[in-house]
Amino acid sequence: xxxxRPPLHGVRVLDLTxxxxxxxxxxxxxxxxxxxxxxxxxxxxxxxxxDVKLDGVSTYFLRFNRSKKSICVDLKHAxxxxxxxxxxxxxxxxVENFRPxxxxxxGFGWPRLRELNxxxxxxxxxxxGHSPSPYRDRxxxxxxxxxxxxxxxxxxEDEPPTITGYPVGDIFPASLAAGAIGMALYxxxxxxxxxxxxxxxxxxxVSMNERAxxxxxxxxxDFLPGxxxxxxxxxxxxxxxxxxxxxxSVVGDRIWERFCAAIERPDWTEDERLATGPGRAAHFxxxxxxxxxxxxxxxxxxxxxxxxxxxxxPAAEVARPLEILDAPxxxxxxxxxxxxxxxxxxxxxxVGNPIRFEGEEKLEPGDAPVLGQHTVEVLRExxxxxxEEIDALLAAPAIRQAGRS
Amino acid sequence: xxxxRPPLHGVRVLDLTxxxxxxxxxxxxxxxxxxxxxxxxxxxxxxxxxDVKLDGVSTYFLRFNRSKKSICVDLKHAxxxxxxxxxxxxxxxxVENFRPxxxxxxGFGWPRLRELNxxxxxxxxxxxGHSPSPYRDRxxxxxxxxxxxxxxxxxxEDEPPTITGYPVGDIFPASLAAGAIGMALYxxxxxxxxxxxxxxxxxxxVSMNERAxxxxxxxxxDFLPGxxxxxxxxxxxxxxxxxxxxxxSVVGDRIWERFCAAIERPDWTEDERLATGPGRAAHFxxxxxxxxxxxxxxxxxxxxxxxxxxxxxPAAEVARPLEILDAPxxxxxxxxxxxxxxxxxxxxxxVGNPIRFEGEEKLEPGDAPVLGQHTVEVLRExxxxxxEEIDALLAAPAIRQAGRS
Numbered sequence: 001x002x003x004x005r006p007p008l009h010g011v012r013v014l015d016l017t018x019x020x021x022x023x024x025x026x027x028x029x030x031x032x033x034x035x036x037x038x039x040x041x042x043x044x045x046x047x048x049x050x051d052v053k054l055d056g057v058s059t060y061f062l063r064f065n066r067s068k069k070s071i072c073v074d075l076k077h078a079x080x081x082x083x084x085x086x087x088x089x090x091x092x093x094x095v096e097n098f099r100p101x102x103x104x105x106x107g108f109g110w111p112r113l114r115e116l117n118x119x120x121x122x123x124x125x126x127x128x129g130h131s132p133s134p135y136r137d138r139x140x141x142x143x144x145x146x147x148x149x150x151x152x153x154x155x156x157e158d159e160p161p162t163i164t165g166y167p168v169g170d171i172f173p174a175s176l177a178a179g180a181i182g183m184a185l186y187x188x189x190x191x192x193x194x195x196x197x198x199x200x201x202x203x204x205x206v207s208m209n210e211r212a213x214x215x216x217x218x219x220x221x222d223f224l225p226g227x228x229x230x231x232x233x234x235x236x237x238x239x240x241x242x243x244x245x246x247x248x249s250v251v252g253d254r255i256w257e258r259f260c261a262a263i264e265r266p267d268w269t270e271d272e273r274l275a276t277g278p279g280r281a282a283h284f285x286x287x288x289x290x291x292x293x294x295x296x297x298x299x300x301x302x303x304x305x306x307x308x309x310x311x312x313x314p315a316a317e318v319a320r321p322l323e324i325l326d327a328p329x330x331x332x333x334x335x336x337x338x339x340x341x342x343x344x345x346x347x348x349x350x351v352g353n354p355i356r357f358e359g360e361e362k363l364e365p366g367d368a369p370v371l372g373q374h375t376v377e378v379l380r381e382x383x384x385x386x387x388e389e390i391d392a393l394l395a396a397p398a399i400r401q402a403g404r405s
Numbered sequence: 406x407x408x409x410r411p412p413l414h415g416v417r418v419l420d421l422t423x424x425x426x427x428x429x430x431x432x433x434x435x436x437x438x439x440x441x442x443x444x445x446x447x448x449x450x451x452x453x454x455x456d457v458k459l460d461g462v463s464t465y466f467l468r469f470n471r472s473k474k475s476i477c478v479d480l481k482h483a484x485x486x487x488x489x490x491x492x493x494x495x496x497x498x499x500v501e502n503f504r505p506x507x508x509x510x511x512g513f514g515w516p517r518l519r520e521l522n523x524x525x526x527x528x529x530x531x532x533x534g535h536s537p538s539p540y541r542d543r544x545x546x547x548x549x550x551x552x553x554x555x556x557x558x559x560x561x562e563d564e565p566p567t568i569t570g571y572p573v574g575d576i577f578p579a580s581l582a583a584g585a586i587g588m589a590l591y592x593x594x595x596x597x598x599x600x601x602x603x604x605x606x607x608x609x610x611v612s613m614n615e616r617a618x619x620x621x622x623x624x625x626x627d628f629l630p631g632x633x634x635x636x637x638x639x640x641x642x643x644x645x646x647x648x649x650x651x652x653x654s655v656v657g658d659r660i661w662e663r664f665c666a667a668i669e670r671p672d673w674t675e676d677e678r679l680a681t682g683p684g685r686a687a688h689f690x691x692x693x694x695x696x697x698x699x700x701x702x703x704x705x706x707x708x709x710x711x712x713x714x715x716x717x718x719p720a721a722e723v724a725r726p727l728e729i730l731d732a733p734x735x736x737x738x739x740x741x742x743x744x745x746x747x748x749x750x751x752x753x754x755x756v757g758n759p760i761r762f763e764g765e766e767k768l769e770p771g772d773a774p775v776l777g778q779h780t781v782e783v784l785r786e787x788x789x790x791x792x793e794e795i796d797a798l799l800a801a802p803a804i805r806q807a808g809r810s
Contacts, residue, residue: 153570185587200761315549
C-alpha cells in the first residue's frame with residue numbers, strides 16, 4: 001500500500017480562517033492530503049503580525065499553516081468578491097471562523113453559497129453557533145467559552161478555578177469540524193449534495209464537560225472538574241517529587257493495593273475509609289495526600305516512577321515542553337516535525353499530525369506560504385482565469401501576487 | 406431538506422470499546438446516524454459495573470452509550486470468535502480501545518481483519534499507539550498521558566501543575582478517531598479499500614499542546630500551559646467576584662484600553678510596563694491581578710460581567726455543572742438531552758451531540774441498551790445466521806440474548 005493516495009487527496013478546501021480554531025481545522029485537512037487554499041486580506045491573516053517572531057516570521061502563524069497555499073484577495077473590493085465567487089464554485093469545502101454575520105455581510109450567506117455550489121460543504125466555527133443561539137453575538141475567546149461551558153478546573157476549595165491553560169476551546173471544536181467535514185464528504189458521494197456545519201465552540205466544550213454536566217443531570221449535584229473529592233477514585237493527578245513532577249493514576253482496588261505496597265503504607269489497605277474508590281476520593285486531602293508527599297519528598301521523580309512502575313502502578317514523569325521536543329516517543333510517532341517558512345527559508349519545529357494511518361507514510365509537511373504566494377496559480381487552476389483576466393484583477397487591485405508589484 | 410439522511414446512515418460500526426475514549430468515539434458516529442453494535446463480554450462492558458448508579462443503571466455507562474445496540478459474545482469461546490468473524494465481514498468500521506496486543510491474541514490482528522474484510526476501516530485507540538511506539542505497553546489512563554504529553558496546568562510558581570480535571574486525554578483522541586473514520590469512509594468510495602487508524606492518546610495530546618511544544622521548538626524555551634507570564638497577553642482567565650467566578654479575556658490593545666476604563670484604572674493605560682501584551686503578561690501577578698481583585702471584590706459576578714460587557718470587554722459568568730443543565734444557550738443548542746435506559750426505562754439527562762448540520766434535525770437519541778438486547782437481531786441481520794444456528798450458539802454458550810435463559 002506504499003503509494004496509496006491520502007484520504008483527502010483531491011479535496012479542494014477554501015480556507016477563510018484565522019487565529020486558532022479555523023486554521024487548526026484546515027491543518028488537519030491539509031495533513032490528510034487536502035488542497036487547502038488560504039484566502040488572506042491584503043494585510044495578511046491576523047496572526048502573521050502577532051506573537052513572537054522566528055527570524056521575522058510569526059511563530060503564531062507557523063503553528064497552524066503548514067502545507068497551505070495563500071491567495072491574497074481584497075473582499076471589500078467588488079472584483080475581489082467576484083474572485084471569491086469563482087473559488088466557491090470550484091471548491092469542495094469552505095471553512096471560516098468569522099463572527100456570525102461577517103460572511104453574510106460580504107454577500108456570502110449560506111443561501112448564496114448553496115446557489116453558487118450545491119455540492120459545497122461549508123463549516124463555520126463560531127463561539128456560540130449561528131442558529132438557534134441566544135449568545136450568537138458574544139465574543140468567543142477560549143477563556144470565555146470555557147467559563148460558560150464550565151470546563152474550568154477546581155483545584156482547591158479555597159481558590160477560584162482556573163481555565164485550562166492551552167487552547168482546548170479552539171482545538172477541540174476544530175477537530176470535530178474536521179471530522180464532520182469528512183462525514184459530509186462521505187455522504188456527498190451518495191446524494192451529491194453539500195451541507196452546512198454549524199460548529200460552536202460552546203457545544204464542543206459542553207460535550208467535553210460531559211462528566212460534570214451528565215453527573216449533574218443524573219445525580220443532581222455538582223461534580224466539579226478537577227476536584228479530587230468528586231472523582232470516582234484517588235489518588236490521580238500530578239505530584240511533586242524531590243526534583244520535579246510525576247503523574248500517578250490509581251484506579252481500582254487492585255492498583256490501590258499495589259500502590260500501598262509500593263509507597264510502604266501497607267496499613268492503608270486495612271483502613272476502612274480507603275476501602276473503595278469514592279472513599280479514597282473523599283479522604284484524598286486529609287489522609288492520602290500527606291502520606292504520599294512524605295514518600296515522594298525523599299525520591300526523585302525518576303526513582304518514584306521506577307518504583308511505582310515496577311509495582312504495577314501507572315505513573316510517568318511529567319514532561320516539560322522542551323523535553324517533549326526530544327522525547328523518543330514523540331520522535332517515534334512523528335509528533336515533532338520541522339518544516340519551512342517559504343518567506344525566508346527559516347525552519348520551524350512544531351507538533352506533527354496526530355492522525356496516523358497504518359502502513360501509510362504521514363505526508364511531508366509543505367511550506368508555510370508567503371502572503372499571496374499562490375494567487376496566480378490558484379486563479380488559473382481553481383477559478384480557470386486567463387492571464388489577461390488575472391492581470392486586470394492585479395491592476396484593479398482586487399488581488400495580490402507575492403513577488404509582483 | 407427535512408428528510409435528508411444523516412451523514413453516516415447505513416454505516417455499520419462494530420464497537421468493541423469500553424470506558425471513555427472508545428465509547429465517546431462510537432457515540433459521535435451513532436449521533437450521525439451510524440448503526441453501532443456494541444460487542445460486550447458476558448459480564449458486560451466494564452463501565453456497567455462502575456461509578457454512581459441511577460436507579461440501578463451505571464451513570465458511567467449512560468454517559469456514552471445512547472443509540473447503540475448491544476450484543477453479548479464470549480470471545481474466549483471459539484464459537485464466539487466465529488461470531489465476531491462474521492460480524493467483521495459484515496461491518497464497515499471496527500473501533501476498539503484494548504491495550505495493544507489484546508485483539509491480536511484473540512486472533513484478530515490487522516492482517517487477519519483485512520483478510521476477513523478488505524473494505525474494513527479499523528480504528529484502534531490506545532495510550533501510545535501500536536507501531537512505532539517505545540511506550541506501547543504502558544498503562545494509558547488520561548492523567549498519565551497528560552503528564553507525558555505535558556498538557557498539565559501550571560498555575561502558580563510555587564505549586565505543582567495539575568491535570569486538566571476532565572477526561573480530555575480520552576475525548577480529544579476519540580474525536581480525532583471519529584474524524585479519521587469519516588475521512589477513510591470518503592476515501593473508500595474512491596478505491597474500495599479499508600484502512601487502519603492507529604490513534605494514540607499521546608499523539609492527540611501532544612497536538613493539543615501545540616502552543617507550548619511549538620514555542621519550545623521555535624523559541625527554545627518553555628512556555629508553560631496556564632502560566633500567566635507565558636501568555637501573549639493578560640489578563641485572561643477566571644477571577645473571583647463577591648459571589649462567584651467570571652472569566653475575562655483581554656486580548657489586544659483596544660480591549661485593554663476599554664478594560665482599564667471599565668474597572669476605573671485609567672492610570673494603567675499610561676503605565677509603560679503595561680503597554681504591550683507581553684508586558685501585561687509579565688506584570689500580571691504583581692500589578693494587574695491585585696488591582697482587579699480590589700475592583701471585583703466590591704461587585705457580584707453578574708454586575709462585573711454586565712459592566713465589562715457594556716464596555717466591550719469579553720467577559721462571562723463561569724457556569725457550574727448544575728447551571729448548565731438549564732442554561733438557555735445549552736437548551737437552544739440541544740446540548741442537554743434526555744434519553745432512556747432500556748433496562749428499566751429510567752431517564753438519563755446527559756450532554757447532547759456537538760456536531761450540528763444546519764437545516765437538519767439532530768437525531769433523537771435511542772435507548773442505552775440492556776446487555777445482549779440485540780444479540781439475535783444482529784446475528785440475523787449482520788451475520789445472516791438462521792434460527793437454528795443462533796440457538797446452537799446460545800446453547801454453546803457463545804452468545805447471550807437478554808430475556809432468554
